[in-house]
Amino acid sequence: MLEVILKGHDKYYGVSDVVRMFAGVPEELKDEGKVVAPDGPDITLVNELLDDGRSVTYSKEKSYACDGEVLEPGREIKRSLYIAMADITSMNMPWGCLTGIRPTLVACEEDRPEALEKKYFVRSDKARLAFETSREEQRLLSMVPEDSLCVYIGIPFCPSRCEYCSFVSSDISCHMDRLRSYEKALEHEISIVAPSLKRPLSAVYVGGGTPTVLEEKEFASLLDCMYSELNITSGCEVTVEAGRPDTITEEKLISMREHGITRICINPQTMRSDTLMKLGRKHTAEDTVRVYRKACEMGFDLINMDLIAGLPYENAADHIESAKKVIELAPANITVHTLYKKRRARISREQVMDVDMTRGSLDESVAESYRLLYEAGYHPYYMYRQKDTGHGLENTGFAKGETGNLYNVAMMSDARDVLSFGAGGMSKRCFAQEGGQHKHRVERCPTIKDALTYMERVEEMAEKKSAFFGLK
Ligand code: SF4
Incomplete structure (x- = not known):
């Protein structure tokens, strides 16, 4: 069973979203401060939000963190958990750690598709798709x-x-x-x-x-x-x-x-x-x-x-x-x-x-x-x-x-x-x-x-x- 212990934050929803991609239906055990997935790999992870705004996810053996710009906390905790889960399961997701229903809203914030790959681990074809679609959505919305x-x-x-x-x-x-x-x-x-x-x-x-x-x-x-x-x-x-x-x-x-x-x-x-x-x-x-x-x-x-x-x-x-x-x-x-x-x-x-x-x-x-x-x-x-x-x-x-x-x-x-x-x-x-x-x-x-x-x-x-x- 996969266990993710939350430390320094209470973003159960974001943790569950990432866990769901890799390990099936998650369960939020808020009294115990963790999210579990019975069908996931047999490992315990700690997903921590540090005082400087960065997030780190670690097991007994290994630690995962992201370089570069510090994003808002909800995104930071997903990023470090995503890279941990991708490494543990040897799986990558087409949309990386973007779990929301509207990736084009995130794409709107960027001036080039490569930023989506770098910040959120979005696969290059999906990054281009989101970037292009977001521009057309904005034109139509106007x-x-x-x-x-x-x-x-x-x-x-x-x-x-x-x-x-x-x-x-x-x-x-x-x-x-x-x-x-x-x-x-x-x-x-x-x-x-x-x-x-x-x-x-x-x-x-x-x-x-x-x-x-x-x-x-x-x-x-x-x-x-x-x-x-x-x-x-x-x-x-x-x-x-x-x-x-x-x-x-x-x-x-x-x-x-x-x-x-x-x-x-x-x-x-x-x-x-x-x-x-x-x-x-x-x-x-x-x-x-x-x-x-x-x-x-x-x-x-x-x-x-x-x-x-x-x-x-x-x-x-x-x-x-x-x-x-x-x-x-x-x-x-x-x-x-x-x-x-x-x-x-x-x-x-x-x-x-x-x-x-x-x-x-x-x-x-x-x-x-x-x-x-x-x-x-x-x-x-x-x-x-x-x-x-x-x-x-x-x-x-x-x-x-x-x-x-x-x-x-x-x-x-x-x-x-x-x-x-x-x-x-x-x-x-x-x-x-x-x-x-x-x-x-x-x-x-x-x-x-x-x-x-x-x-x-x-x-x-x-x-x-x-x-x-x-x-x-
Ligand atoms: S036509 Fe559409 S809404 Fe109606 S049953 Fe089929 S899928 Fe559902």
């Missing part, structure tokens, strides 16, 4: 005025549950009446809050679940409500997560075009139909291509397509083949996700990283899909990581030209306010602050996750949000 608002409208239902899914979404196949009621509740919430909104809107994102799971009439009604209640001007970006091709009909595409929406997501995840069927997605790769071509014909010129590397039943070559096929379709945006196991997903951790998709081959297949994207003229415009991925990789959105999605960048930045409608949504307000590691302090206002309870308490949710944003 197009979202600080006093503007982003709006999220959530429909947490899907036509069936994908095996790997960890979102708060419900399979709606047996509950279409519930879906109709949910849509009405959503309209009600929007109509209570929207009239008091005085701030300009920069971006609206209709996400899920799968918003296009709504029947045509309800789908059109929701768009009517959005456009009549919210002040959506011509400069406001509007995105609809059409997501599953099996829910996209010509009528829904017409509805979106009639409202002026040109930015949608059509998500293949993989271009292997047999994988899609095994995962429970109920559409084929041919359906994806057919719907994509139809949307292009109808004037949707800003389409994002999501791919997932590391799907169960697939190997690295399958993902690369899918990437090639999607790149051939030439959508404006392609987002490459790396699958990880989360609590609510039905698949097991072993299935996520099975014999065909080890940490190494997943890493290589993601690198190859990035290479293909660069070669085809795409560049990264936003990126985030998720905790507990096991593989330590990231999700990256790529764009052609200046087509990056403002909502994605603004939402991930934690530097712009987001008003969220619907069950499970998270509204947030971001306040600029001086000094410290983060340039903004974020206050959050969650909405009840359960859709049925949300419907029952929709007015309470609306009032809570109005108060949170100081609306009258």
Whole structure:
């Protein structure tokens, strides 16, 4: 069992983050001043923060410390622990000791990618990726005025549950009446809050679940409500997560075009139909291509397509083949996700990283899909990581030209306010602050996750949000 004793600090969270990368699920024993990992190597380490601000990690045999600039304490303790664990396990992580979900925020602080390698032991390809992405994120964020608002409208239902899914979404196949009621509740919430909104809107994102799971009439009604209640001007970006091709009909595409929406997501995840069927997605790769071509014909010129590397039943070559096929379709945006196991997903951790998709081959297949994207003229415009991925990789959105999605960048930045409608949504307000590691302090206002309870308490949710944003 691995034991890390904390000395001179109480940064359990940071210690746990580093331990998790190398040794599985950690346990914080605060009464005993240590973090343990039963699956880790059999060794006791002391992670100490010294009076001069430096950190050292040592065992009985060896001591580890970093040279050069002294960083803030939370980063210092991670650095010395990281180099100790890397040495003990003979493993290096793609993102080095950066454990946060937004490595681009750290990259923004640096004037060259090599600084990320030196200070945080980030691998050179990831350092370049973070550096480049951070610059594009900042450019896009500058197009979202600080006093503007982003709006999220959530429909947490899907036509069936994908095996790997960890979102708060419900399979709606047996509950279409519930879906109709949910849509009405959503309209009600929007109509209570929207009239008091005085701030300009920069971006609206209709996400899920799968918003296009709504029947045509309800789908059109929701768009009517959005456009009549919210002040959506011509400069406001509007995105609809059409997501599953099996829910996209010509009528829904017409509805979106009639409202002026040109930015949608059509998500293949993989271009292997047999994988899609095994995962429970109920559409084929041919359906994806057919719907994509139809949307292009109808004037949707800003389409994002999501791919997932590391799907169960697939190997690295399958993902690369899918990437090639999607790149051939030439959508404006392609987002490459790396699958990880989360609590609510039905698949097991072993299935996520099975014999065909080890940490190494997943890493290589993601690198190859990035290479293909660069070669085809795409560049990264936003990126985030998720905790507990096991593989330590990231999700990256790529764009052609200046087509990056403002909502994605603004939402991930934690530097712009987001008003969220619907069950499970998270509204947030971001306040600029001086000094410290983060340039903004974020206050959050969650909405009840359960859709049925949300419907029952929709007015309470609306009032809570109005108060949170100081609306009258
Ligand atoms: S479409 Fe997306 S949200 Fe819905 S079940 Fe599949 S992965 Fe989950």
